Amino acid sequence: MVSVGSDTGAGRSARDLVAVAAVKLLIAGGFGAGKTTMVASVSEITPLRTEEQLTQLSVGVDDLTGVEKKTTTTVAMDFGRITIGPDLILYLFGTPGQDRFWFMWDELAQGAIGAILLADPRRLDSCFPALDFFERRGIPFIVGVNCFDGAPLYTPEEVRQALDIEAHIPILLSDVRQRESSKALLIALTEHVLALNEQRA
Amino acid sequence: MEDDNTWFDEEAGPLVRPYAMTGGRTRTGQTELDMITLVVASRRRHARPGAMEPEYLNILSLCQNPTSVAEISANLNLPLGVVKVLLGDLIDQELVHFRTALTPDNEVLQAVLNGIRRL
Numbered sequence: 001m002v003s004v005g006s007d008t009g010a011g012r013s014a015r016d017l018v019a020v021a022a023v024k025l026l027i028a029g030g031f032g033a034g035k036t037t038m039v040a041s042v043s044e045i046t047p048l049r050t051e052e053q054l055t056q057l058s059v060g061v062d063d064l065t066g067v068e069k070k071t072t073t074t075v076a077m078d079f080g081r082i083t084i085g086p087d088l089i090l091y092l093f094g095t096p097g098q099d100r101f102w103f104m105w106d107e108l109a110q111g112a113i114g115a116i117l118l119a120d121p122r123r124l125d126s127c128f129p130a131l132d133f134f135e136r137r138g139i140p141f142i143v144g145v146n147c148f149d150g151a152p153l154y155t156p157e158e159v160r161q162a163l164d165i166e167a168h169i170p171i172l173l174s175d176v177r178q179r180e181s182s183k184a185l186l187i188a189l190t191e192h193v194l195a196l197n198e199q200r201a
Numbered sequence: 202m203e204d205d206n207t208w209f210d211e212e213a214g215p216l217v218r219p220y221a222m223t224g225g226r227t228r229t230g231q232t233e234l235d236m237i238t239l240v241v242a243s244r245r246r247h248a249r250p251g252a253m254e255p256e257y258l259n260i261l262s263l264c265q266n267p268t269s270v271a272e273i274s275a276n277l278n279l280p281l282g283v284v285k286v287l288l289g290d291l292i293d294q295e296l297v298h299f300r301t302a303l304t305p306d307n308e309v310l311q312a313v314l315n316g317i318r319r320l
Contacts, residue, residue, distance in 0.1 A: 018300035020267040022237040023309055042320070048275035050236065052282060074280070079271055084316030088309070091237050091269060111235065113305040113313065183320055190314045197307055 024091040025189060026108055028134075029118030030126025034146055035094035036078045038118065038176035042183060043080025043092060051076050052104055075101045077108070095130065105133055114140035114193050116185050118176065121145055121154055124162050131163060140193045144174040144185045222256050222279075223286040233301070234285045236271040240264045240292075240299045248296055256287055264297060 027035045039047045054073040078094040095115075096104050109115070115134055119127045127143075134141045145159050154162070156171040165171065170188045174181045220226070242261045250258060256277070263273050274284040291297040303309050 017243075017298035018239055018241050018267055020239055021300055021303045022239050022269060023303050023305050023313065024237050048272060050271045050274040051280050053280045077271075079275075081269075081272075082316070082320070084313055088303075088312055088316065089239070089267075089269075090313055090316070091271070093236075093271075107236065111302050111304060113310065179320075183317055186317045187314065190310055190317065193305070194307060194310050194314070197310070 020087050020089055022089045022091055023113055024093055024108075024111070025113040025186070026093050026095055026115040026139075027118065028095040028115050028130040028141075030120060030123060030130075031097045032123075033118040033120045033126070034176045035097075035118060038116070038144075038182045038185070039078055039080040039092050039094055041176055041179045041181075042082060042186065044083060045081050047078045047080045047094075049076055049078050052107075054101070054103070075104045077104070102133070106137075109133075109137060109139050112139065114142075114189050116189050117141050117143045118174075119143055119145045119159060119163070121147065121159070124154075124159065127163055131165075140189075140196055142169060142185065142189045142192050143171040144176065145171060147173050147175060220283060222254070223283055226286050234270050234288060234299065235302050236274075236281055237269045237302045238299050239267040239269055240273070240288055240297050241267045243296050243298060246294075246296050257291060260284070260287055260291060261296065267300070 027038050029035050036047055052075045054075060075096045077096055080092045082090045082092070084090050093108050093112075095108060115130075117127060117130055117134070131141075133139075143159065143163070143165060145154065145156065147153050153173070156173060159165075159171055160167075170192055172185060172188055174185055176182050176185070242264050248258065248261060256279075259277055260273055263276055270281065270284055270288060273279075273288070274281045277284065288297060288299070292299055305313075
């Protein structure tokens, strides 16, 4: 990946011709955790859906009579956009719900600010695959615990214990149907990443 | 006689395989395109409509203003990989300019933070 900031030849000429640049962050969580709901609550556009096709699954299935074998799998991702300023656009990507599509998570995470992990308090264990992914890859993240519909609540500290999340990682109670609540998560993630960078400096 | 394995509708996949549009190519030319690489149609060079496949013309009409690869994919209902190949062709012909995604350094993060607070 060529960074514009690195002032390589290609990057510089592109920069002169395209005045806007983009960054992205990820919104992760199990099925029904509210990823697309959150995107919709803060995005300036109706969430869009992009797809990638996985054809590698068919490799190794080399049976010419096996026409019943489906050879293409589609991974769908919902995303939204926030125009931060005249020269900066922020994209919010919901991670594919199916945890087996790790190849897509890798591309999504590449160059991302970080991730917001939405936890459904009724199914906290559905967070584990995403949690594991972010920790292994060193991708900064925060946790939002959904508390809509009067679902039985845990305190953030109880969630921290249940998910074994390090003390410095913010955990917020949230209702991602509410724009302000989603904004608070975006702010918390960005502040968290800034704080991490300062520690490293 | 139909058996249980017959495909119907979406199960059968698209009637025209998307990668037919790319001549079977699954890789872009010289350009590394991310899903949030922004692309914009050139103001100086224009395609001759008759000389181009409609997919290229659709892409050009969608990126009159800076637009991400993912938005083009979503709006054309084409997989990201196909859009990247087609955009790579347009970039090679200098009909489209692109800008790679920013590295989220502290300056960018601060701008994002300020922008979200203003929402």
